[in-house]
């Protein structure tokens with residue numbers, strides 16, 4: 001009798017290891033690693049889900065093992081590589097292995113779903129298949145199914161005669177769409193048309209539509225434009241057409257872009273591609289850091305390296321920040337590799353994501369483009385992993401497991417013996433420092449493609465009399481340049497690093513600001529709702545007309561939002577067409593892509609937006625970039641404030657003058673002498689790197705020190721603080737004198753969701769005992785005496801608030 005090692009879905013420290021279960025004889029062939037099973041867990045008869053990690057011939061346990069109750073999946077949902085990765089990830093991120101396993105699953109398999117068996121096309125007439133399906137087109141798999149039947153299913157699946165499909169319950173219906181078709185031919189349709197009464201205009205139009213599209217039928221109802229449902233129904237009654245159900249193929253790439261071919265590489269591009277290809281050819285897991293100025297053509301380097309990997313029979317994975325997953329970027333990749341590409345991002349429905357996942361898993365798609373979680377794509381034999389805009393904070397997940405996609409990519413590259421390419425115009429200090437030490441290979445791309453010059457950048461001091469005298473936030477110089485760019489028929493991008501109409505309300509009489517009663521953060525005015533809203537917990541309340549504190553009427557908005565700037569632009573340049581892109585205009589699915597397309601088609605002159613417009617966009621007609629308030633990111637309470645400011649300004653400046661016309665950038669600031677702003681204006685990453693490294697060294701920050709942030713939370717503030725001190729004492733025991741321990745301090749937003757948060761920060765260089773100590777602390781917080789507390793451990797936090 002074989003034994004399965006199962007990680008159960010009980011996220012506690014005590015259960016954070018595999019448990020042994022007997023595989024009943026009837027399931028002997030069915031159970032394989034990577035499948036989910038149902039088992040009884042604990043003393044009570046509690047049914048839980050678990051992942052089969054391993055199968056052994058014998059057990060190390062002397063007593064009687066409980067048997068596996070039933071299998072949940074009839075095929076493995078995780079590859080052996082993913083199983084191995086989960087153990088490493090759990091350790092690396094101080095998470096439970098079960099959380100890591102769940103994270104790697106496509107979301108459809110975490111939701112409520114049904115499993116169906118369908119025949120593989122060539123085997124529709126196979127006798128065994130027919131008898132299994134009982135003559136039906138598909139068969140639902142239920143928990144009541146007999147083991148014999150499961151074995152037969154498994155047998156047929158291994159022979160590739162049937163396939164198993166997952167369908168999310170509430171989406172199952174969406175898979176079927178109504179469509180129209182007809183049994184009449186062209187001649188018969190023309191006859192019908194001639195028989196119509198002269199006033200039957202709608203029917204006339206419908207018949208014409210059928211005649212024109214005869215070869216495309218059946219056509220989904222939704223795609224029949226300008227013809228009402230009633231018209232279709234009437235036609236159906238008259239025998240003109242039939243309404244049928246069709247299965248909608250959920251494919252996220254709707255427009256097939258034009259096929260593109262290799263560009264002739266520049267010297268710098270060629271040198272980069274050669275180095276990467278050499279590693280691909282020799283199966284070396286090297287890490288390259290491409291430090292390439294904006295517009296230096298990094299994407300072409302990625303594409304030609306991917307091509308090499310494919311040519312060698314490998315697959316390739318390309319990660320981009322969620323916000324850069326625009327049709328522009330996706331088209332560049334699909335334009336080159338067509339159907340071989342699968343795209344994964346959060347805008348997909350569960351069904352779409354499942355379809356893409358399946359195409360990757362069965363080898364149909366060999367190139368994956370996706371945001372952070374695509375790093376878990378079940379690709380086999382990876383030949384190259386690319387991380388574009390490698391400095392982006394969004395590659396780190398904010399909740400458990402707090403993994404960094406870069407680290408996961410490096411782990412996978414070792415398994416697959418393939419290179420990793422990190423690319424950015426503004427690399428993270430960590431990566432750049434690693435390249436300095438020779439851990440990564442540094443590749444410079446210092447010139448823009450075709451010798452296009454970098455944009456000319458002007459810094460505007462907003463403290464100057466001329467600028468402070470203007471009503472509003474747009475300096476005379478920026479106004480003038482916007483006017484002239486538009487007059488020349490060119491386009492401009494205006495960046496404002498804020499959200500909402502005005503960020504918060506303040507009384508100019510007593511200084512009172514309106515705050516969230518739960519969260520201790522300022523409430524934000526939302527014009528669409530005409531309400532004040534909390535960005536953390538969603539609390540909202542009406543806009544006050546008098547100060548709740550001193551009853552003065554001088555309470556008003558403070559700060560500026562994109563809607564306000566849009567209003568100002570409309571006043572100053574009434575002839576300019578402005579497109580606004582921020583959280584409010586992009587929350588609907590697909591709206592982000594629509595705005596970018598409209599701007600690309602020159603349906604607007606100015607693209608105004610928050611930091612989401614700063615990266616990756618490539619519009620040849622944009623010659624002017626304006627930054628309204630460069631200082632916002634400088635004032636965030638985080639040691640990375642300068643780095644973030646430099647990155648943002650360099651990236652957004654890089655949107656100007658990417659093609660034949662020269663670019664011009666105007667940065668408005670109250671801190672014109674700050675090095676982050678000055679270096680960004682020269683696109684001088686190397687100088688910024690030197691200065692910032694010096695300051696990090698002075699104050700013992702990353703990359704000179706490692707950082708771990710541990711936070712505790714409790715409903716009672718006193719309890720949270722007490723726990724913070726307990727945490728500190730625990731850590732002190734394990735750490736040497738060289739480590740730096742900060743806190744406990746309340747976090748800036750100390751009352752998120754009605755809980756008080758206290759945090760302790762450890763800065764260290766070499767502390768061999770720290771890792772185990774943190775695991776022990778996690779273990780201790782599971783004790784009954786610690787009920788009501790939550791603890792979070794964040795290795796190398798991306799922001800500290």
Ligand SMILES: Nc1ncnc2c1ncn2[C@@H]1O[C@H](COP(=O)(O)OP(=O)(O)OP(=O)(O)O)[C@@H](O)[C@H]1O
Nearest residue numbers: 263264265266294295296297298299300449616654
């Ligand atoms: N070898 C080449 N010949 C001609 N045009 C090229 C070549 N390589 C790239 N380009 C074009 O140059 C432009 C800029 O390239 P790309 O967008 O890849 O730059 P990038 O390095 O990714 O910049 P950013 O960091 O700003 O996103 C694109 O329009 C691209 O099509």
Ligand SMILES: [Zn+2]
Nearest residue numbers: 516519534537
């Ligand atoms: Zn709140």
Ligand SMILES: [Zn+2]
Nearest residue numbers: 507510547550
């Ligand atoms: Zn007041």
